[in-house]
Amino acid sequence: MAHLSIEQLSEQERQLSARYQGFLQAGLNLDLTRGKPSTEQLALSDALDGILAGNYKTRDGVDVRNYGGINGIPEARELGAALLGISPEQTLVGGNSSLTLMYQYMMFCMYIGIQGENSAWFIEAAGKPVKFLCVVPGYDRHFTICESLNIEMINIDMTASGPDMAQVEALVKADSNIKGIWCVPKYSNPSGECYSKATVQRLAQLGNIAGKNFRIMWDNAYAVHDLDTVLDLANIMDACQQAGTTDSVFITGSTSKITFAGAGVSFAGSSVDNLKHFKNWLSAQTIGPDKVNQLRHVRFLKNHAGLLAHMEKHALILKPKFDRVQEHLTAALEGQGVGNWTIPQGGYFVSFNTLPGLAKEVVRLTGEAGVKLTPAGATFPYQTDPQDCNIRIAPSFPSLEEIDQAMPVFITCVQLASVRQQIAQNS
Numbered sequence: 001m002a003h004l005s006i007e008q009l010s011e012q013e014r015q016l017s018a019r020y021q022g023f024l025q026a027g028l029n030l031d032l033t034r035g036k037p038s039t040e041q042l043a044l045s046d047a048l049d050g051i052l053a054g055n056y057k058t059r060d061g062v063d064v065r066n067y068g069g070i071n072g073i074p075e076a077r078e079l080g081a082a083l084l085g086i087s088p089e090q091t092l093v094g095g096n097s098s099l100t101l102m103y104q105y106m107m108f109c110m111y112i113g114i115q116g117e118n119s120a121w122f123i124e125a126a127g128k129p130v131k132f133l134c135v136v137p138g139y140d141r142h143f144t145i146c147e148s149l150n151i152e153m154i155n156i157d158m159t160a161s162g163p164d165m166a167q168v169e170a171l172v173k174a175d176s177n178i179k180g181i182w183c184v185p186k187y188s189n190p191s192g193e194c195y196s197k198a199t200v201q202r203l204a205q206l207g208n209i210a211g212k213n214f215r216i217m218w219d220n221a222y223a224v225h226d227l228d229t230v231l232d233l234a235n236i237m238d239a240c241q242q243a244g245t246t247d248s249v250f251i252t253g254s255t256s257k258i259t260f261a262g263a264g265v266s267f268a269g270s271s272v273d274n275l276k277h278f279k280n281w282l283s284a285q286t287i288g289p290d291k292v293n294q295l296r297h298v299r300f301l302k303n304h305a306g307l308l309a310h311m312e313k314h315a316l317i318l319k320p321k322f323d324r325v326q327e328h329l330t331a332a333l334e335g336q337g338v339g340n341w342t343i344p345q346g347g348y349f350v351s352f353n354t355l356p357g358l359a360k361e362v363v364r365l366t367g368e369a370g371v372k373l374t375p376a377g378a379t380f381p382y383q384t385d386p387q388d389c390n391i392r393i394a395p396s397f398p399s400l401e402e403i404d405q406a407m408p409v410f411i412t413c414v415q416l417a418s419v420r421q422q423i424a425q426n427s
Contacts, residue, residue: 001337001422009423016416020369023409028370030406035189035348036397037261037314044313045259051299056292064291070279076294080267082304083223084251085235090269092279095289098254098266102217103145105250105268108281109179110149114213114247115277121151124212125177133171133181135163137351137379137390139189139219142182146381153381154178158188162195165202169209176211186233187222187347190379190392194345200234207245218251224311225257226346227319237269246271255297257348258310265297321395321403325350328407338418341393350393351379358417359388365413371406 004012056065058073071077072093081091094101110130113120121130129152134143136155146153154171157164162185172178183203185195195203207214218236240246247270255264270278301307322344329341329352341352354362359376366373374392377383393410395403 001418004422006423006426009419009426013416013419013423016412016419019412020365020416023369023412026370028405028409030371030398030402030409032394032398032406032410033372033374034397035257035394037257038317038397038399040317041314041396042260044310045300048259048263048296048300051296052292056295058295062291064295067287069288069291070283070286072289073291073294073298075298076265076291079298079301079303079307080253080265081269083253083307084220084237084267084269085223086237086251086269089272090237090275092268092275093289093294094266094268096254096260096262096264096266096293097256098219098221098252098268099141099145101252101266101268102142102219103148104282104285105278106145106149106151106217108278109213109215110151112281114215114274119213121179121213124179128177131175131178133163133168133178134381135182135184135188136381137190137385137392138182139184140374140378140383142217142219143381151179155381155386156181158191158193160193162188162193162199163203165199168206169202172206172210172214178210179213180215180217181206182217182219184219184221185236186220186231187225187344189221189347190342190349190390191351192342192344192347192349194231194233197234200236201239201243204236204239204243204245204249207240207248208243210248214248216249218249220251220253221257222347223253224308225314225348226311227315227322227344229345231345247274250274255301258307258314259297259300263293265294318396320400321398322350324400324403325393325395325407328403328411332408332411333414336415338414348394348396350395352391352393352414353387353389354391354414355418355421356387356389358414358421359385359391361417362391362410362413365417366410369409369413371409373410 056063076093077088077091080093081088110121131152132146133156134153135158236249240249251269254266339354363373363376377385379390379392
């Protein structure tokens, strides 16, 4: 685009503006904001409803309708352990949201203390800010947790193999008030990377070089969410075992994008000692989780093999949508110099980078034309993208027909914003 004359750019702007005006008049109302399962995906798990058929007993004869069982039922712990890549003894089963477990654990570390009162992060920081490393672009809900707990966030660059580990290691060595790092290790949200084995091994060593009570928040939300080829992720707990740092990792996952997004089962994993302290604190809040729902999920999914077979059905629904997004982007924007995007092999997002300084404008134009996108900046701490370029596209919820309506709008807005920027720079 930079090689075009001002006259050529102005003509492109005129044509794109006319196309955009057509979208404004079309009255579209489409949503690509969050990675929600579609109605068709949710229907894959409708057999959960009524599956207990009056049999509320676990294999040990426990009636799940009653109080108790803060660990979760044994069958559900086994299911979660296989998902997280750990042992049942290292697994806690919660309610419907792994985000709740993340928030509770972060609050526990920050204000209560992993090993008692004097180990609370805010006490160890001795009046200075508690800090956390955030790989960017990243998951906005992680950043919200830190903001709500007054934890200062530090951006870490994402590479093709995961976080920039040289940057991570230098920071944690230099500052003992850096208390952890957020990781979405497989199909990272939103950019889709899968951490390499070397990266996982270096992360496992952080507990040996960081300050006291450093934690890796290992949000493996997309552990089994492959679209086609299955990518293997190195086991973080095994790596920590070898490094002697098993206390330094807290693993989470759930069935939110496996069964019902609003009525799934969450899992947390860590060392037995970590879980003991965490559960003691949790016991002041609850007598136990929803064990009825845990038993429903075990009866429905049966085991890890059954879970993987279920995920193949999800992939059959999701892959055509991701393929369609790629078809639109490639046909219209490849080689145009107005942006770049990821081609994920799993997960729930496509990450698109505009030219610097244009993400907010593209999101604004797209929204006014009836296509809602995640707000620009949401994939960075404090909603501030230093380059103002990253946009997260979520193709899971809309139908193929709706994607075919939404993507030309998005593409036109990228082109229009880019041409207008070039005109302004050339004027």
